Amino acid sequence: MRTRGGLTIDPGTLAVAATIFVAACLMAGTAAAQTPAAPSDAQTAPAAPAPPSAYHQLGMDFSFLLDGYVDGNFDNPGSGWNGLRNFDMRSDTLHFNMGKITIDRAPGPIGFHLDAGFGEIFDVIHSSDQAPKGLKYIEQAYVDFKPKSWKGVEVDVGEFVSAAGAEVIDVNGNWNYSRSLLFAWAVPYYHFGIRTSFPVGTHFTGGVQLVNGWNNVYASNQGKLIGLNGAYAWKKVTWTNVWYGGPERDKASPGMRNLFDSVVAVNPNDNLSYYVNLDYGRNKNVGPGTAQWTGIAGAVRRTVGKKGAIAGRLELFDDVNGFSTGLAQTVKEFTLTGEYKLSGWLLTRMEFRDDWSSQPFFQSGQGGTSKNQPTVLLGLAAYFGPKK
DSSP, rough: OOOOOOOOHHHHHHHHHHHHHHHHHHHHHHHHTOOOOOOOTTTOOOOOOOOOTTTTEEEEEEEHHHHHHHEETTOOOOBBBBBTTTSOOOOOOEEEEEEEEEEEOOOOSSSEEEEEEESSHHHTTTOOOSOGGGGGGGGEEEEOOOOOGGOOOOOOOEEESSSOOOSSSSGGSSSSOOHHHHHIISOOSEEEEEEEEEEETTTEEEEEEEEEESOOOOOSSSSOOEEEEEEEOOOEEEEEEEEEEEEOTTTTSSSEEEEEEEEEEEEEETTTEEEEEEEEEEEEEETTTEEEEEEEEEEEEEEEETTTEEEEEEEEEEEEESSSTOOOOOEEEEEEEEEESHHHHHHHEEEEEEEESSSSEEEETTTESSSSSHHHHHEEEEEEEEEO
């Protein structure tokens, strides 16, 4: 079960925030200043090549992400927390979630990737990690190797996000603002170790991982986790399967953990996309027996004009033994999200979500509980960097 802690920003964190904000503004201003003017009719010489991107310097790509939201919980929980949420945990408040800088150098033959920042998201993903405190500001940090002679094979060493799940940590990479129950409770956020990827034919990419467990940098258990992943990609359909297995307990209570994650994503045209995500997990020797959890989620997104989109998500998560959420329960949720791009760098999302459980799990008022939790949310995400 993942623990949750409040956010405390020390002077060092504020310095990181200020640095990211100033750098992002400077990058945005430089990019605007370097936009070439349209040639007049009188010009006959060939157009000059476009200037290099302000976000590409010294062979590296730089990008910046700022993320925040204001939330309203109809249950009015006295604690001020939304139940079963991971990255939109604060209820009835305006909250800053993340400030992050990404530095990426493509392997040729050696490169690296770094995601560093501050905010409550970093506290959540590192809540169960026993690594030094300074590492909580790191989302990813790895070196990658991809020589031409390897014919498409890539090897990454360090900390990297998990291959499991249909969603990602960064809000601008998802269709909804809030993350699914499966992303929050069924799969890990990240791993530390080594991973490989290799093409097999024209439609399949495989991968093998050897990592220090589940959401931790140091191996706190008696062995390693092995990960196997594969993706079949056709013109309009991608089918991804991931398995992680190995001991994920301490030496006093050894046990094997297995997770299977499968995602089918379909893009029938430029305006419509949808996916189905299935998860199944087991952890042996937890208490008197074996814990298990299962879940299924489906989502659909349709663009509206050039700047808008609407997305819906429906899912079911069965925490059979209460291993993930702390209570044996079956939880369902429905989310409806409207999206609008205010500019090329600023994204806003308005969202209604309702979670309902088989047990009176959600806090309601001062000391009461409820089986459902309806919320509304307005989120903002500012991204400066190369176009994705």
